[in-house]
Every structure is written in structure tokens, then in C-alpha cells.
Amino acid sequence: MVVSATSRPGRGRGSGDPGRPPPPSRGGRGRVTAWLPVRLRRLGLPYLLILPALLLELLVHLIPMLIGIGMSFIKLTQFYIRNWSAAPSAGWSNYHLAVDFNGPVGRSLLHSFFVTVGFTLLTVALSWFFGMAGAVLMQGEFRGRGFLRALFLVPYALPVYAGVITWSFLLQRDSGLVNHVLVDQLHLFGDKPFWLIGQNSFASIVVVSLWRWWPFAFLVLMAGLQNIPRDLYEASAIDGAGWMRQLRSVTLPMLRPVNQVLVLVLFLWTFNDFNTPYVLFGKTAPQEADLISIHIYQSSFVTWNFGTGSAMSVLLLLFLLLVTAVYLLITSRRRSDA
Amino acid sequence: MLTRKPYVFAVAGALMFAAAACGSSDSSDSGSAAAPASITYWASNQGTSLESDKQILQPELDRFTKETGIKVNLEVVPWSDLLNRILAAATSGKGPDVVNIGNTWSASLQATGAFVPLDDAQLNALGGKARFLGPSLAATGAPGQPPVGAPLYSTAYALYYNKQMFKDAGIADAPKTWDELVADGKKLTKDGKWGLAVEGASVSENAHMIFTLGQQHGGDLFDSSGKSQFDSPANVAAVKQYLDFIATDKITNPSDAAYSNGTEALQDFIGGKAAMVMWQSASGTLKTGGMTPDDYGVAPIPLPDPSSGGKQVDSMVGGINISVFNSAANKDGALKFVNFMTSKQTQQDLNKAYGSLPTVTDAYDDPAFQTPEIKTYQQILANTAAPLPQVANESQFETLVGNAMNQLFADAASGKPITDESVKAKLTEANQQMAG
Helix, strand or coil: CHHHHHHHHHHHHHHCCCCCCCCCCCCCCCHHHHCCCHHHHHHHHHHHHHHHHHHHHHHHHHHHHHHHHHHCCECCECCCCCCHHHCCECCCHHHHHHHCCCCHHHHHHHHHHHHHHHHHHHHHHHHHHHHHHHHHHCCCCCCCHHHHHHHHHHHHHCCHHHHHHHHHHHCCCCCCHHHHHHHHHCCCCCCCCCCCCCCCHHHHHHHHHHHHHHHHHHHHHHHHHHCCCHHHHHHHHHCCCCHHHHHHHHHHHHHHHHHHHHHHHHHHHHHHCCHHHHHHHCCCCCHHHCCHHHHHHHHHHHCCEHHHHHHHHHHHHHHHHHHHHHHHHHHHHHHHHC | CCCHHHHHHHHHHHHHHHHHHHHHHHHHHHHHHHCCCEEEEEEECCCCCHHHHHHHHHHHHHHHHHHHCCEEEEEEECHHHHHHHHHHHHHHCCCCCEEEEEHHHHHHHHHHCCECCCCHHHHHHCCCHHHECHHHHHCCCCCCCCCCCEEEEEECEEEEEEHHHHHHCCCCCCCCCHHHHHHHHHHHCECCEEEEECCCCCHHHHHHHHHHHHHHCCCCCECCCCCECCCCHHHHHHHHHHHHHHHCCCCCCHHHHHCCCCCHHHHHHHCCCEEEEEEECCHHHHHHCCCCCCCEEEECCCCCCHHHCCCCCCEECEEEEEEEECCCCCHHHHHHHHHHHCCHHHHHHHHHHHCCEECEHHHHHCHHHHCHHHHHHHHHHHHHEECCCCCCCHHHHHHHHHHHHHHHHHHHHCCCCCCHHHHHHHHHHHHHCCCC
């Protein structure tokens, strides 16, 4: 529906060249357009064209967000879910509860927040590193390149559930492949370690998340590399630049716009990722890997306290907005300086 | 012409979308209105798979259709989704007519007002209160309020033990006290085999066990005013006793700390890797796993010494209730269906198939309910089972305490010392998170 509404007028736009006067309106038609100045009509047209898409966008994205914000100001528990309007106003109390870091709810939220920040930074950095390394190494022609490229993209193409549930089998303590290799074959540990509960669960979730996200970085960087003109490498080679120097002075600067978007998107997706920890750990994540999306889910759905969960979601939204704004500000300024 | 076209398309596009949106909601409305002689039923997963549930239920549903002319649209919902689906149905007012619920959710769901409360007249239509087992009926809502469902299947926890492994270890009988259980467990734990299997990462199993053990230590999870007191000394002692199976008694495999999906401990029992397991109505799964009733014994979970001051409680009252949604399009048909599901014949057929207990007393004359296993369960339910606290925030309790237990199990499994202080700290944290 959206496609037909926005793409079909696009054909008309191509034939309407800018210098052409507006077609004479035939009797009784074009009542609204007739008294609008031509310039305004031309200016308003693009906005009108995207209006249906915009309305749908509002419907799909903004309204649920607004409802979520509304929910965060009421005491929405099981007593009121059938009739939200009857739920008593909570004022700021849901927020107080969430940011009162001396209280148990706020403290566990803060803990979860720090775990998530650490997890996200590690995952993004490693995903970028592996993606970059993969893309650069695949740049030159060699036999089997197509096969390797396809292979690297498999984790990204695999349905999340299938991929992550396989990981959870691999990481089982008694019957998992990981312990079989590490303990039974290589004898690295005396006692079989746990991977899905306790200390190691953080490492597990980082590895699984890395496995899931690095192909995306690889894909985007590979596409970015295709756009770097060959001549630059040839010219720099004539100037005597080695492989490292080419990487530093040609590849990385040319990839800067790609990287800017890639890192931001990876950060947001990883920070918000719900599926990976949910499938790996189930409804209750171990404390060491208590990622914020699961934490909020628990605070609302599992304990039936939707108001508090919404307040936490709004705080998360504000934090991510802030990070995005600061990030774009810094990276854009640096680019305009350059 | 060219400048006008886009407006037309834009408006047409929006209109078409709106029309499509209306169309979809229209069609679903007319769908349910056109066939008033049908009801939708969400069944919980009682058998070994969703498919086996369908096969067990379908002949009964056909019989109901034959008797009343009402068609039943059956959907078997897995446990992992059931509560979320019910909540969504309660929120939106669109859902099935009849649904199965875990009886521990009764009071929580009662508070939502989503279900039709059964008044005395309706209960009399089902045969009257006296027809139902007392403990099962007590688990249909908060005390003093009309129940929001009828008990459908009853279960309780019992101790399953592997007879051959007991014989090999020179143990004659099932343990009667916890000391005996630990001593037997130590004899059984050798050569990669363990005395007792538990589901250490299962939130609900942990919550149920802590309720039972807490009662045995003379504690309650909620005080008389309904305020939570998870970190009372009795509850701390209960949690510690349970964790000590891994931490100090070493009769439970530390790997059990990660068992969470409600089958792994039982699989260890079936596979002969563990000699004992505390479970609800396991016979169906054990049969599927290739164990015959001669292979295993069923005994009550040990009770505390009567002189210790603890309560003589060895199980929660488990079970499934059947409830009617307030938003049901066909409430009459739905109530007829509840009547049918609690009738003697249906109760006998279904409980036989699932290995659970009928909730109505008149169904017990069938010889299938005279087996030693069922008799043991009957004894437990009649004498020593107690319902979980029927308070509106019961599900919060299960989540918070069950989760605290998961973390403590992880500590115990990785060899960290489990002390009264470390247990109390976790339980206090859970207690503080109970929203008033």
C-alpha cells in the first residue's frame, strides 16, 4: 500500500520539468491548487507525497511510543490491565523507583545498565574488528572468495532462534560441545565450567552476540570497500606505500562515512537486542549477563508491573537518543573539520 | 493534470490503507458472529507434546459437540506462552471463551477481572462444592471470593525413585525423613550417577520447593496481612536445605543448577543418571521414556519431625483450573463446556491419559485410579498438601524468589560457600522488589 502510494506519483515527477508552467486548470478543477502560489505548490509537493508514508510511520512507531510514555505515568498492574483508564496516576513514582539507586529496583537496573554497556562496547568493537579484517582480507581476488563470503554471512542469514538455540546446546555443561572440546579433549580445565550460568555467562553472551553481528559489519564494510576507486591504491603504491600504509591512509579514511553509520547502528541494535539473550538464557538471565532488554521485560511482563517497565523503557530511549545525538555531533564535526 | 495526480494518489493510498484496516477487523468480527454455536478453547500442555494433547482431547471434544451441538475450536498453548497469551487476551478483550490456567495464577488472574466468577448457582450446576477435592477447590482464587474457575486436573509433588538403583545400593525403602534421603543419596552417588536430580534454574520449580520446605521449617511466605517475608529465618533455612543437596551433601549433580526447561531432571532420572527426583505426575513422561511402573516407586516427599514445630506439608496443591473469559462471545456454551470437562466421564478419560488426578470425588471409582501411584497422590492431596498463597502478587513471588534461587544455585554449583548470610541477602533483595 505504502509503496503504491509513494512510487506511482514518482513517475509523474520525472516528466514535470521545473521550467514548465503549471498546466492550465480546466473549468471547476484544481480549486485548492489554483490560489496557492506556484512556488509553494512546488515546495509542498514532496511533503505531500510522503504524507501517507509519514502518517503510517506515525501510526506504527510514534503512537506505540507515546502509549509507552503514557503507561509509565500510571500504576499499571494486573488489577487494571483490562481497563487502563481506571489505573491510578503514578506521577513520577515509576521513574523514582527506577532511578533510586539505593533501592533494590534501581540498584538492579543500574547493574543491568552497566552490564549492557560493557557487553555492547565489547560486541561492537569486536564485530567491527572482525568485519573489517574479513572485508579487507577478502578484497583481493583469490580462489574460493565467493564461497568464503557466503559462508561468513551465514550467521546473519540464519534465523536468530535456530542459531542461538544451537549455541545454547553447545554451551551445556555436561553434554555441550564446548566443554567436550575444552575439558575432555584439551584438558584445559579440571572441572567442567558452566557457560550459561554464573561468571562465564557474560563471555558466552558476548561470543554469541559477536557471532551474530559481525557478518553484518563484514557485509557493510565489504560494500564500502567496493566504492573506493582502484586508482587510489595504484597511486599510493607508486608513491611507495605498503599494505599497512594503504590501510591507514586510503582504506580507513575512505570508509569513514560507512563506519560512522555502521558503528552507530551496531551499537543501537546490540544495546537493544532482546532475542539473543532471551533465547540463550530464557526468561531469567544470570546476574552477570543481565542485559537491559531482558531486565525490562522481567520488570514488566513477568512481575506484571507494566508501569515500572515502561518507565525503564522510556529512560532507555532517552539514553539511546542522547548517545546517538552526541555521537552524530562529534563524528559530523570531525568530518567537517577534516 | 500532472500536479494533481500525486494528491489523488496520496489520498487514495491512505484511504485504501484505512479500508484494508477496517476490512480485516470486520472480517474477524463477522467470523465469530456467524458461528455462535462454537467456542474457542485454549488448553494447556499436559501431555508429552502439543500434538499428543490434541489427540487426547479431540475425542472428548467430539463427544461434547455430539451432546450439545457446540463446536470446540481447540488450541493447545505451550506453558512458556500461556500466561502472556492470557494477559494479552485480558488486555485486549479479544481471546478464547475457555482457557486452562495453572492454579497458582488463580488469585493473580482473579485480580484482573478477566474471568467469570462462579457463583453458588453455577457451582451447583457443576455438582456443588462438595463434589470437588477440597485443596483443589481452594486453589481457584483468593479466599472469601467466588472462584474464577473450576479445578480440572489435580497434581502434587511426590518422590520418584529408581527401584533397581535402590536395590543395587542396598536400600530397601523410600526415605521417610530428610536425613534418610541425604544418607540414601550419598550411597547412590557414585560412578557419575547422582542421588537426586533437581531443576535448579527453573523459576517455578524453585518457588514450589521453597514454599513446601519453608512450611516444613514453620515459615510462611506472606504474613497474615499479605505482606511478603521471603527472608524470614524459616525461609532462609528452607532455601539453604535445598541448595545443600549440591553444596554440602553433594547428592545432586552441580550441572542441575542450569536445568531450566522442566524436562532435564526427569530425563536424568529416566536415563539412570539420577536415582531420585521430586516431581508432579511424572508417569506419562516416564512411560514415554521407556520406564514401566515396576521400574520406579512413588513415595511422599519426607516430612519434618512433628516435634520440630514445622508444618506437616510435603507438597503444594498443583493442578490446572478451567476458566471462562468475561469477554467470551458464547458464555453459555463456555459454561456448558466447563460442566462437561468436570463431568465424571471426561474427568476419568482425561486424567487417565495424563496421569493426573480427577478433581471430583465421584470419578475415583474407576480401577485406573486405584494404582499405588495414584493412591499415594490421593493421600498427599488429602492430608499433607497445601495451596500456594492465594494472593494477587503470587506470580511476582514465583519470579523473584525463583530467580534469586537460580543465582544461588549458580553460586553453589561453582563451589562458592552457601551460608545463611548469603542466602538471606538474596532473599532480602527479592523481598524488597515486591511492589506493595
